[in-house]
Amino acid sequence: MPFAKQLIRVVTRVFAALLLVAAITFIFVRIVPVNATTSGFFYLVAVLLIATTGGLVESTIASVAAMLCFNYFFLPPVGTFTIADPQNWVALFALLATSLIASQLSARAKRRTQEAFDRQHEIEKLYSLSRALLLTDTTRPMPQQIVQQIAQTFSFPAVALYERHNDLIYRAAEDEIPGIDVKLRDAALRSTVSFDRNSGLTITPIRLGGQPIGSLAIPDLSLSDAALQSLLNLVAIGLERALSQEALNRAEVARQSEELKSTLLDAIAHEFKTPLTSIKAVTTDLLSDPAHDLPKYQRELVSIADEGTDRLSKLVTDAIELARIEGGKFRLKREIHFPSSLVSAAVRQMKPFTEGRGINVSAADDLPLVWVDAGLIQMVITHLLDNALKYSPPGTPISIGARSGDGRVTICVADQGPGIPDLEQSRIFDKFYRGKSDQNLKGTGMGLAIAREIIRAHGEEIWVTSKPGQGAEFCFSLPVAEDHNA
């Protein structure tokens, strides 16, 4: 259709141009006879007029027609195409050359103007697209909005966008383009441009920082290369923005769910500990009051209740701690600390339980600073201490050592208990696992699991070395603060 229309337009204009040449000829031959020079100038002016208003085709045809008419009607011998005076050959060819060159120049100037106009138009469209992409509504999927904006801004009948990160294809089209999905994925994967002659479909990869992040299919590629490149850059930035927004949303959701979990656990801790508090107050009061000393059997019964309360309280504390840190989805509040002050804080915290036990702390003087969450590392040490207290005979000493090497600090807690058989050593850090050999168990089976989760979250390791009959030594490593000495 457009081609036929253009043809009709060109033919019309050629006809008009020929008509103008004929009119000049008629006027100067029949109405106001003039000499050859005057008519020659008028032909020249007419051709220039045609060249500036029309295209190259009509002005070239008009040039030839003017040359022929000039020769036939004005150059002697008039009425023939022959030329008597050789000087007139010069005049004739000067006319032809001038009008042809003028046509060319004029056409070129026009083309330039048209190109500049097109460029400007493209830039305007790109600008309005970039504006639209900046103002996208965050509640709807961004890539979908991008394709719609492209289709709308450039008046494309169909646009398809492939987003590689989530492997999704977004469309803005009334009807489906067959086989487009495969082509889009292929273009993004191979990072190559393809052009389909039949459908006029261009598929180009979208790159950001050299990496293909998707591909775009647009029909009827009338855009200049520069404009296409700008369009692709805009889409790349838009997609990148969408992805980072998505990541931000995910982080926000994770933070909120962590907060909710923490609030829930606080509430559970409170609910469990409140009744335990009144029980504990009663049992300890009964056991401590010398003024109203209980008969021996009653004292025994109250002691049972008191120990049960302690055990339940420890279970609740451990279970909540474990729930809080399990799966490593908690945030470490890392700071720079002295390893020895972490150890002494933990020892201080365990003081009520270490009476009658020698706690030997040996830390090298020149230990480097560590980059850790102090509260959690103290918890690890108290769990290891608690473990050592439970699994070694009363009265035997416990030693805590700290040493450095290989860019980390290692802290060890050693007891003089019966040790741990090889078979059990691999399972000892598992949740709810408790040593089989010992009958008198007070543990909850969670302490070492908690310790392992905390150390893993720091990206470090915890391990045990033990031989039956020779005690057990639990060690864990901590990262040195050097890199974080900001």
Next chain:
Amino acid sequence: MNGGRILVIDDDPQIRRAMRTALTARDYQVTDARRGEEGLEKLRSAMFDLVLLDMNMPGMGGLETCRLIRSGSEVAIIMLTVNNTEKDKVSALDAGADDYVTKPFSMPELLARIRATLRRLPQPPTSADLGELKSQGVEIDLPSRQITVRERISHLTAKEFDLLSYLLARPNKTIPHRELLQAVWGPDYGDELEYLRVFVNRLRKKIEPNPAQPEFLLTDAWAGYRFHLPTRD
């Protein structure tokens, strides 16, 4: 014999019951309140020596209640907390509590804390020459526990008073942490550095012209605290 008047503020009826029974048996006069608001009301209408305050209560929480009590009273406060974390302890002391006990606690431990909190130091020696301090705009009136710094008047709580008197009685000398803790809180204490940190900060807010840059109540890193008493030369 009367051991003192204690106000128990806790939302759990069983805990209030246990406290009332056990404390009354030790000759304390016990009044209880279910909420922070109710506790504040009772504090306005009667005199108490000590408040046992639950940290986690519906409505006005324990910390907020503590701050409100402190804004108008120097009564001794022991906070009862569920979490055994450093952060909770420090926030309790920062809110103005004198001590805290972690739930569940043993009765002998609570009784020891109550005794330590109510324990008064023997009348401090007032030999220290506070005249030069006064000329620098800091007026310490020990008998009335009133401090005036640049026309800003504040009152000391009992523990703040004990801590300041102990330091003032030994001016210009570094007092180790352990010695301070045992002298002011009692022989069972000695490792609770966070108590000192918070109480020294509280004192600085009351006696220092610029609490961020103390001139009198000084920290000697890793060693202890020292009261710099200017003398007339």
